[in-house]
Amino acid sequence: IMKPLGMSGNLMSLGALDFGIIVDGTVIVLDNCVRYIQDQKKKLGRKLTRAEVQKAVYDAAVEIRLAAGFGELIVVAVFLPIFGLIGIEGKTFAPMAGTFVIAIFCALILSFTTAPALASLILSGDAEEKEPKFMQWIHHWYAPILDKTIKHPKLTIAFAVASIAIGGVLFATRGAEFLPQLGEGSFAFHMIRPVNASLDQSIALQRKADDVVKSFAEVDHVFSRIGTSEVATDPMGVNVSDAYIILKDRSKWSSDHSYETLVNAMIAKLQKEVPGQNYLASQPIQMRFNELLEGTRADVTVKIFGPELETLMRLAKDSKEIIEKVPGAGDVEEDLAGTSPVLRIEPKVAAMRSFGAANSDLLDAVSIAMGGQEVGYLYENDRKYPIVVRISDDERSDLETIRELPVALGTALTTPLGTIATTSFAETYGSINREDSNRRSAVLINLRGRDTESFVEEAKAKVEAAIKLPQGYYMEWGGNFKNLQEARSRLLVLAPVALLLVLLMIYAAFKSIKQTALIFACVPLALVGGVVSLMLNGLPFSISAGVGFIALSGIAVLNGVVLVNYFNQLRAEGERGLQLIRHGTLI
Missing domain, CATH: 3.30.70.1430 (Multidrug efflux transporter AcrB pore domain)
Incomplete structure (x- = not known):
C-alpha cells in the first residue's frame, strides 16, 4: 500500500508502527470470543460442538464490532490534524501518520475477517478464560481502589477535576520548543x-x-x-x-x-x-537542521531588515548586548560580516574622453594585472603548464604600482592608469546578506538549559523595550521559534476540529449525550498523564510531544468506547446500578 502512495520505508514512517495499538482490535475480538464461548459452556453445562463454537465466534465478533471497529476508526480520526501540518513538520510527521493510518485500517479488516475465521478453527468448545498472574495481581490491587471510588463519587470527581486543573497549570509552565534537543x-x-x-x-x-x-x-x-x-x-x-x-x-x-x-x-x-x-x-545534525530551516546555524535567529548597513550593524550589536544577558542564552553572535579594505578604481571621465579611452580598456588592464591572464604554455617533457601574467602579491596592495599600470589605448599607445582613473583603498563590507530583497543583519542564538518559547518571549520583550527601530526597519524572530509558532497555530485549529469530529462519531454510535460525555472525559484525564510525564522527564512541550498527545487522545477514546459498550451489554443482560459498573470495570 505504501509503494503506490509514494511513501518510503524510513525511520519516521516505520517507527510509527505501534504494534500495541495495531493488535488491540484483534485482542478485543478474540477476548470477547473466549468469553462468549465460556458463557455458552456454562449456560449449556457441556462442551460446545464445532458448529456451536463457530456460531459463538460469529456472535461475539458481531457483538464487539462497535467497540473494536468504531474505536479504531476514532484513533484514525484523531490523526487527521497531522496531515494538515506543512513545512518541515509536515514532511517529518505526515509519513508517520500515513503509515499508522494504513496499519490501523489493515489491522481493522484483519481483526474482523481473518481473526474470527482462525478463532472458529483453533478455539475449542472447552475454552476457558485464564487471567495471567500479572493481571491477577493488578486485579487484586485495583478492586479495593475501585470500591473506594464508587463509595465516594463526589470526592473522586473532585479529584479528577483538580487533576485536570493542575495538569493545565503544569502544561502552561512547561515552555515549548519546535523539536526536543537530542544528545547526539x-x-x-x-x-x-x-x-x-x-x-x-x-x-x-x-x-x-x-x-x-x-x-x-x-x-x-x-x-x-x-x-x-x-x-x-x-x-x-x-x-x-x-x-x-x-x-x-x-x-x-x-x-x-x-x-x-x-x-x-x-x-x-x-x-x-x-x-x-x-x-x-x-550538534552536527542539529546545526544542519537549523540551517535548513532558516539559513543560519543557530537555534534562534533575530533578523533585522532595513536599507542601511551601518544602521543594521548597530541594531544587531545593541540587540546582542541585551539578549546575551537573558538567562538561557548560551552563545550569542552577530551574523553581519565586518568590513575589510577593498581596492576602489573610479574612472576620470574627462581624461578618458581626451585619450579616447573606453571603460573596457581600463577594466582589461586591471583584470590582467590583478586577476591574471593566460598568455601561453610552458612544456616540460609530456607536461604542459599555463603561463599567467599578473603583478606580484606585494605589488597588488601598492597604490603607486597600481597607478603606474599601463592601459592600452589602441594598438601602439599606452598611458598610466593614474592618468585616467583615481585609485584608493576603502573599507567596505565583505558580504551583504539579503532576504526577500531586503538587506538584513542577524543575531544568532544557541540556547542552553532553557526552552525556546519562554526565552524568546523574555528576550523579545526586553529588546522591544530598549530598542526603537527607525522608520523602514523591522525585526523578525526566526529559527525553531518561528516553526514552533506556525506548527502550533495550525494544530490549535485542526486538533479541535478533529476532536469535534470524534465527538460526533461517538454520539452517532451510542445515541446518548451522557455516554458521549463520559467517553470523551477520558481525553483530558489521559492528557494530564502526558503532562506529568513531560514534567518528570524535564522536557518542554514540542511538536513531537503534541503528536504524542494526539495519539494518546485516540487511545483514551478507544478505551472509553470499549468500556461503555460493555456497560451497555451488561445492561442488556439485566444488570443494573453499582454492580453493573463494578462488573464492567473489572472485566
Whole structure:
C-alpha cells in the first residue's frame, strides 16, 4: 500500500508502527470470543460442538464490532490534524501518520475477517478464560481502589477535576520548543573570525582550537572544515569554519561532566587560549537542521531588515548586548560580516574622453594585472603548464604600482592608469546578506538549559523595550521559534476540529449525550498523564510531544468506547446500578 502512495520505508514512517495499538482490535475480538464461548459452556453445562463454537465466534465478533471497529476508526480520526501540518513538520510527521493510518485500517479488516475465521478453527468448545498472574495481581490491587471510588463519587470527581486543573497549570509552565534537543554524542562548533582573516591565519587559529578541544579527556577525535564562498550550496568565507567534535562513549568519561557543562568548559578554555574568534556551540545534525530551516546555524535567529548597513550593524550589536544577558542564552553572535579594505578604481571621465579611452580598456588592464591572464604554455617533457601574467602579491596592495599600470589605448599607445582613473583603498563590507530583497543583519542564538518559547518571549520583550527601530526597519524572530509558532497555530485549529469530529462519531454510535460525555472525559484525564510525564522527564512541550498527545487522545477514546459498550451489554443482560459498573470495570 505504501509503494503506490509514494511513501518510503524510513525511520519516521516505520517507527510509527505501534504494534500495541495495531493488535488491540484483534485482542478485543478474540477476548470477547473466549468469553462468549465460556458463557455458552456454562449456560449449556457441556462442551460446545464445532458448529456451536463457530456460531459463538460469529456472535461475539458481531457483538464487539462497535467497540473494536468504531474505536479504531476514532484513533484514525484523531490523526487527521497531522496531515494538515506543512513545512518541515509536515514532511517529518505526515509519513508517520500515513503509515499508522494504513496499519490501523489493515489491522481493522484483519481483526474482523481473518481473526474470527482462525478463532472458529483453533478455539475449542472447552475454552476457558485464564487471567495471567500479572493481571491477577493488578486485579487484586485495583478492586479495593475501585470500591473506594464508587463509595465516594463526589470526592473522586473532585479529584479528577483538580487533576485536570493542575495538569493545565503544569502544561502552561512547561515552555515549548519546535523539536526536543537530542544528545547526539558529538558537538559541532561554528567558529567565526574577523572577515579580513586570510586563509593561512584561519588555518593557524583552527589548529590551535582543535588542539585545545583535544585536550579534554572526553574527546575521541576532532576534524574541521573551513568553508569558501565559491561553494554555492554552503557559502562560507575562509574566516568561518565548522569543527566537528566526536566524543567518547559516556561510560568511558573520567569526569562528572554533563553534555552542557562540557560545552561550557570547552567554550571557556577556547576563549582563554584562542582569543580573536567567536563560537557557536551546537550538534552536527542539529546545526544542519537549523540551517535548513532558516539559513543560519543557530537555534534562534533575530533578523533585522532595513536599507542601511551601518544602521543594521548597530541594531544587531545593541540587540546582542541585551539578549546575551537573558538567562538561557548560551552563545550569542552577530551574523553581519565586518568590513575589510577593498581596492576602489573610479574612472576620470574627462581624461578618458581626451585619450579616447573606453571603460573596457581600463577594466582589461586591471583584470590582467590583478586577476591574471593566460598568455601561453610552458612544456616540460609530456607536461604542459599555463603561463599567467599578473603583478606580484606585494605589488597588488601598492597604490603607486597600481597607478603606474599601463592601459592600452589602441594598438601602439599606452598611458598610466593614474592618468585616467583615481585609485584608493576603502573599507567596505565583505558580504551583504539579503532576504526577500531586503538587506538584513542577524543575531544568532544557541540556547542552553532553557526552552525556546519562554526565552524568546523574555528576550523579545526586553529588546522591544530598549530598542526603537527607525522608520523602514523591522525585526523578525526566526529559527525553531518561528516553526514552533506556525506548527502550533495550525494544530490549535485542526486538533479541535478533529476532536469535534470524534465527538460526533461517538454520539452517532451510542445515541446518548451522557455516554458521549463520559467517553470523551477520558481525553483530558489521559492528557494530564502526558503532562506529568513531560514534567518528570524535564522536557518542554514540542511538536513531537503534541503528536504524542494526539495519539494518546485516540487511545483514551478507544478505551472509553470499549468500556461503555460493555456497560451497555451488561445492561442488556439485566444488570443494573453499582454492580453493573463494578462488573464492567473489572472485566
